[in-house]
Amino acid sequence: MKLLRVGPARGERPAVLAADGRLLDLSPVTDDIDGRFLAGGGIEAARAAVAEGTLPELDADGLRLGPPVARPGKVVCIGLNYRDHAEETGAAIPPRPVVFLKDPSTVVGPYDDVLIPRRSVRTDWEVELAVVVGRRTRYLDSPQEALGAVAGYAISNDVSEREFQLDFSGQWDLGKSCETFNPLGPWLVTPDEAGDPQALGLRLDVNGRRRQDGNTKNMIFDVAHVLWYLSQYMVLEPGDVINTGTPAGVALGLPDHPYLRAGDTVDLAIDGLGSQRQTFVQA
Numbered sequence: 001m002k003l004l005r006v007g008p009a010r011g012e013r014p015a016v017l018a019a020d021g022r023l024l025d026l027s028p029v030t031d032d033i034d035g036r037f038l039a040g041g042g043i044e045a046a047r048a049a050v051a052e053g054t055l056p057e058l059d060a061d062g063l064r065l066g067p068p069v070a071r072p073g074k075v076v077c078i079g080l081n082y083r084d085h086a087e088e089t090g091a092a093i094p095p096r097p098v099v100f101l102k103d104p105s106t107v108v109g110p111y112d113d114v115l116i117p118r119r120s121v122r123t124d125w126e127v128e129l130a131v132v133v134g135r136r137t138r139y140l141d142s143p144q145e146a147l148g149a150v151a152g153y154a155i156s157n158d159v160s161e162r163e164f165q166l167d168f169s170g171q172w173d174l175g176k177s178c179e180t181f182n183p184l185g186p187w188l189v190t191p192d193e194a195g196d197p198q199a200l201g202l203r204l205d206v207n208g209r210r211r212q213d214g215n216t217k218n219m220i221f222d223v224a225h226v227l228w229y230l231s232q233y234m235v236l237e238p239g240d241v242i243n244t245g246t247p248a249g250v251a252l253g254l255p256d257h258p259y260l261r262a263g264d265t266v267d268l269a270i271d272g273l274g275s276q277r278q279t280f281v282q283a
Helices: 035-039 042-052 083-088 143-149 162-167 223-231
Strands: 002-006 013-017 023-025 075-079 098-102 114-116 127-133 150-157 201-206 209-215 241-243 265-270 274-282
Touching (some): 035 042, 127 265, 143 150, 143 223, 150 265, 223 241
Parallel strands (some): 114 274
Antiparallel strands (some): 002 013, 013 023, 075 098, 127 150, 127 241, 201 209, 201 265, 265 274
16 A cells, blocks of 8 residues: 655645555545554555545645655664665674664655755765654564564655764764755555565666665665664654665765755655655755
């Protein structure tokens, strides 16, 4: 199932993309796609409503796509989780997941403009598989339990300002939490439809030029391990977003460091999860 939210920012309505391509209004089932919906059997209720054929159809023409999950409580990120990305940045292969947090207010729609911060000279891109948590999760006994806590998957652009991140602070959060720095979507794809999270191709183009071309099979720490590991140190709540790392090809790791400038466009795609496009504009 593909869940999404459509409409103006902070005024989105819940919807579902049916198998036949129709966009169906999910408002008769829920006010929004959020933690309460995910934890309270909302996905099952949405499936039932689609099967019954009772949901009204929406005209998709001109509708803005918002992030597919409303108001995530936290965005947890895993850094250096692809060997080739660690190598291109000159970092050691981490023995444990590198964890940092990103301001949840950075989450915007998959086609929204992204603001280049004032005084930024090193704004960068990162295509990532995002995991959305579907139930309260703490102290999992093993990674084998972890995928049962997943509500679905989405594309994430973990936009980063490298000078803010690496030169201005001992923590990465400063360069990760700028306004609009986490486009998410277009859909929240449930696990049954997304398939194996460790067999998904990821791609990113800048101004039509391929910059990243990887596969989740090359993660150092797979999705199940990441969820298990995080649950040992924090409580994961329904609706939380976990960005699982990016493959090689970021501006930081390229020889000419082609950081983003106003007017640049970035296109992202992950197998089975759709695509995104953002234009970068000066704040």
